[in-house]
Amino acid sequence: MKLDSMYQEVILDHYKNPHGRGLRDGDAEVHHVNPTCGDEITLRVKYDGTTISDVSYEGQGCSISQASASVLNELLVGKELAEAQRIQETFLELMQSKGKIEPDDAMEDVLEDAVAFAGVSKYPARVKCALLSWMAWKDATAQALDGADAERKTA
Amino acid sequence: MTQLPGLLDTEAIRKDFPILDRQVHDGRKLVYLDNAATSQTPRQVIDVLDEYYEQHNANVHRGVHVLAEEATALYEGARDKVAEFINAPSRDEVIFTKNASESLNLVANMLGWADEPYRVDSETEIVITEMEHHSNIVPWQLLAQRTGAKLKWFGLTDDGRLDLSNIDEIITEKTKVVSFVLVSNILGTLNPVEAIVRRAQEVGALVCVDASQAAPHMPLDVQALQADFVAFTGHKMCGPTGIGVLWGRQELLEDLPPFLGGGEMIETVSMHSSTYAPAPHKFEAGTPPIAQAVGLGAAIDYLNSIGMDKILAHEHALTEYAVKRLAEVPDLRIIGPTTAEDRGAAISFTLGDIHPHDVGQVLDEQGIAVRVGHHCARPVCLRYGIPATTRASFYLYSTPAEIDALVDGLEHVRNFFG
Numbered sequence: 339m340k341l342d343s344m345y346q347e348v349i350l351d352h353y354k355n356p357h358g359r360g361l362r363d364g365d366a367e368v369h370h371v372n373p374t375c376g377d378e379i380t381l382r383v384k385y386d387g388t389t390i391s392d393v394s395y396e397g398q399g400c401s402i403s404q405a406s407a408s409v410l411n412e413l414l415v416g417k418e419l420a421e422a423q424r425i426q427e428t429f430l431e432l433m434q435s436k437g438k439i440e441p442d443d444a445m446e447d448v449l450e451d452a453v454a455f456a457g458v459s460k461y462p463a464r465v466k467c468a469l470l471s472w473m474a475w476k477d478a479t480a481q482a483l484d485g486a487d488a489e490r491k492t493a
Numbered sequence: 494m495t496q497l498p499g500l501l502d503t504e505a506i507r508k509d510f511p512i513l514d515r516q517v518h519d520g521r522k523l524v525y526l527d528n529a530a531t532s533q534t535p536r537q538v539i540d541v542l543d544e545y546y547e548q549h550n551a552n553v554h555r556g557v558h559v560l561a562e563e564a565t566a567l568y569e570g571a572r573d574k575v576a577e578f579i580n581a582p583s584r585d586e587v588i589f590t591k592n593a594s595e596s597l598n599l600v601a602n603m604l605g606w607a608d609e610p611y612r613v614d615s616e617t618e619i620v621i622t623e624m625e626h627h628s629n630i631v632p633w634q635l636l637a638q639r640t641g642a643k644l645k646w647f648g649l650t651d652d653g654r655l656d657l658s659n660i661d662e663i664i665t666e667k668t669k670v671v672s673f674v675l676v677s678n679i680l681g682t683l684n685p686v687e688a689i690v691r692r693a694q695e696v697g698a699l700v701c702v703d704a705s706q707a708a709p710h711m712p713l714d715v716q717a718l719q720a721d722f723v724a725f726t727g728h729k730m731c732g733p734t735g736i737g738v739l740w741g742r743q744e745l746l747e748d749l750p751p752f753l754g755g756g757e758m759i760e761t762v763s764m765h766s767s768t769y770a771p772a773p774h775k776f777e778a779g780t781p782p783i784a785q786a787v788g789l790g791a792a793i794d795y796l797n798s799i800g801m802d803k804i805l806a807h808e809h810a811l812t813e814y815a816v817k818r819l820a821e822v823p824d825l826r827i828i829g830p831t832t833a834e835d836r837g838a839a840i841s842f843t844l845g846d847i848h849p850h851d852v853g854q855v856l857d858e859q860g861i862a863v864r865v866g867h868h869c870a871r872p873v874c875l876r877y878g879i880p881a882t883t884r885a886s887f888y889l890y891s892t893p894a895e896i897d898a899l900v901d902g903l904e905h906v907r908n909f910f911g
Binding site: 341344374377399404461 | 865880
């Protein structure tokens, strides 16, 4: 069934048992919404220099948006910023592929569990759900780094 | 097959709607239950649109040639049909817009720019309700922000009805306009017009009714409503997209200022100033949606050939059946009235913890089209503490078998996420 390509076991597992859910201390907080469906996420990032020490989040939404936030947490926490950005860009590329990218081994190495979302890219209405937390992370990171820059300048 | 008293001969009616024969997702029969978003178009309307473009297409009210005169006659003929359909005292009270949102924005802007006694300003109040579509919230928020007027609203009861217990405190001597929905697009609630109109008239406030979910489904009589403005849209009543209606009382339309300026809405223009055409043209700047208006006229002919009373009875029977069947689904909670009394045929619900997006996706895979999300009525979702709902909505071609398909489909959803 076509639905199984969207609702991979991995996605349903993350949905039912989300990683790192709940808000914890952070350097910046953002609130993003998907106005077409009402999905919402509040997300905080915590940096230790250029290492991501935590991504915490709280939100409501469909299985795709919730599972995506869980995968993000699992994938990005502990990573260096540059590597995390590469993962984020690769995930974005996959999600915007309209189902045309068949993830190869190299992509799987980068994205790990997040390759499970390849099937979601075939459903235009759901791509935004999958990207919600990733866009929130990008935004929060920009704010956290801006804040860090500003602190350095005033120091 | 389930037989219910009051049902229309859907076997015959469905033959008028070619799209209902479509199959989706590798041979699944389409079960279209998203009629509150948009209705499907009967062959009779499609034919009129084809004929218009093949035989009569021209701009209206301008040329002296044959096509221009035919197009004008068809466009103005559609206005006559709308006027009769809503029992308007005069055809000149029917303004064509592009949709109900534009109609409501037009009212808000008329009042924002009006002179006394209609003017909305910082000394006055605007009243809406918590169950409005965003199109009947945001124009009033904009008006309130721009004029300094205070925006107030009626809250909702736990069973999805307007809480009118404090009506005298909400609608006061300061109230200039009360704008509310006749039938809610998310809750399905049919609102008690009389009580609201009576209080509005007591304080001299204007009444604006959003009839988008009423005009397609029941007889609509603007005189009986005793409202000052009534807005609705064509594409929810078997017509094309891009055509809406604003009905307004003639003396108001004469007194109130235009909103959009341009061709067609003027009497004379000089470089210094202009005078305006009488209503309705005063409010129809630029080339109007001509084919779409003609298509709406054809849709009205079609609905009249079935009978609005009969459509109402059909949908009432379906709604009774649907609330009964949906009650059999474990963990299903209807958001809105749980009986068919004083409600329309749009039924919103939640299904346990399963997000409506996921419900809609799994239903779609089975060929069942429903709407998911907050239905442009986010305050309702906030009121009931839910992120979104799944909504099934019926029309004259909907059948009990389609409701059975929905109930079976929901069982499949539960198994999928169980």
